[in-house]
Amino acid sequence: MNAELEQLKHLGFLKIFKESYNLIVSKWRHIFSKIFLVFIFPFCFLILADMILTDHLSLSIAGKTINLLDDYEPTNMYNRQMKHDRDVHSILLGVFTLLYFLIGLVVFYLFAISAISYVVACIYASKDTNLKQAIRVVLKAWKKLVVTYLWNFVIQFVYIGVFVALAVACVVIGSREGKLIIGIVIGVILFISFVVGLIYFNVIWSLASVVSVLEECYGLQAFKRSRDLMKGKKKLCIGIYMVFQVLLVIIQGGYFTLALFLFPVFVYVIAGIVFFVPLLGVVLLGFVVQTVLYLVLKSYQNEGIDKSSLGAQLDGYLGPQGRPISGRKNVQLNEV
Template structure:
């Protein structure tokens, strides 16, 4: 970050990553408070969602109740939880982005950096990021519609044993997943930075992001693919925690009462749960 502006264009990906890692060391107090106040709640919400939602969803799908009203009630509770989770995820994602981008820009321009200054700037920055998010959401809706259409075409081609059509549909799906999706992600993140650091936002910021990506698309693809790979690894680790629980139970020769566990999970959905002591989970 101490290089002249004209020299920044020659930075390599390893240098960008090493410099990014060192940035919090320049204002550790501010970044620690941002992490505790914004990033940790976001991470814990994602962790809780990944741990609790799949078992409950699997129970609803594999053990449907005879009472349609009760089933409808349980699905309503689950969807309500998902709705508020997405709102929380959306809000804290934008808040974290705004805080980090503003703080890094302040360090780059040698402005005073503090958590209070960052928080005071967030309300104005949030509107800009929300506008970017709205346009990206619309773009992703079109992307998802195309992806679903070609997936449907691919399944029809496989079912009818149309080799040519299935191959073409598969190639388009591959391009959409590995090309278009990654590009939209890069466009979104760069446009978010542009909307914070420049006096433009919305479509103007997206256009500027599109122009800035020219000539640096390969670097953007590597960074975004690395980001998605890390997210995938973290998601896998989160999922492995559930399996690790069963490993520990087995190591201590403690079985699992699946009926009691099903009742326990059903309690999160408002089902009637008999009075069960924790010891009942052990066979």
């Protein structure tokens, strides 16, 4: 059913998706189902809730701001109430955004990565596992993963800050007499470079998150490690990343399209039915693909060692309690 580890280096774009799908629907589907309910379902629910609340509050804030700009009389009771409502909605938007970051991303998102990375590695190491063991691993691996994620946040914050500063410089250049064309050209080149760099960095992060769980390194070392693993396979990594980004954009775009044309009461129902289910599938498959891709890259880099070394690495979280999975053939796994 699943590719042996020495064959993983030969898996291409479509076969990586097939391999990941086979893992989910095979005899290990019971553990994936439990992880799905415990971690991925709440995470996706928070994504949908954030989309709905952000959309509703943002439109409300924008509408009230426009009305106040058109006709604002400080002594007008209606305008004072509108300003108060706008400020309250702005605070609520900030609170919801912070809660989504702390609970949705830092907790459920990282928990899901840790659990699925561990389970997929156990499958290839021919080790039995269950939800209880996965949760124990999550609580230990999560600490390393948080450090890596915080570095990801800091680096992206600095990267975006530099881009904004350069964009302002382009505006200044373009505002000068006779420099408009130069400013536009520089701005377009800068924007394209920014998008390409952001995509490349996010690909590195997706691998660094798995590295932080299955290897000893984390933080900046995990980013360096994932960049090294990508050598010779960058197009494959970027292609897989873009597939999931496009799918998520389609899901989010579909929701916002409905939000423009339907009444709010229908938006909640339709969004929950039409967009929540595919979102669940995309997120689950995406997490599994991340780990399979990591193993493919390690195999491609010829870092081969037998499954016992991976088992020892996994036992570092739990102690040597893993048992061979019955019926699973011996596989060669690259060193973790």
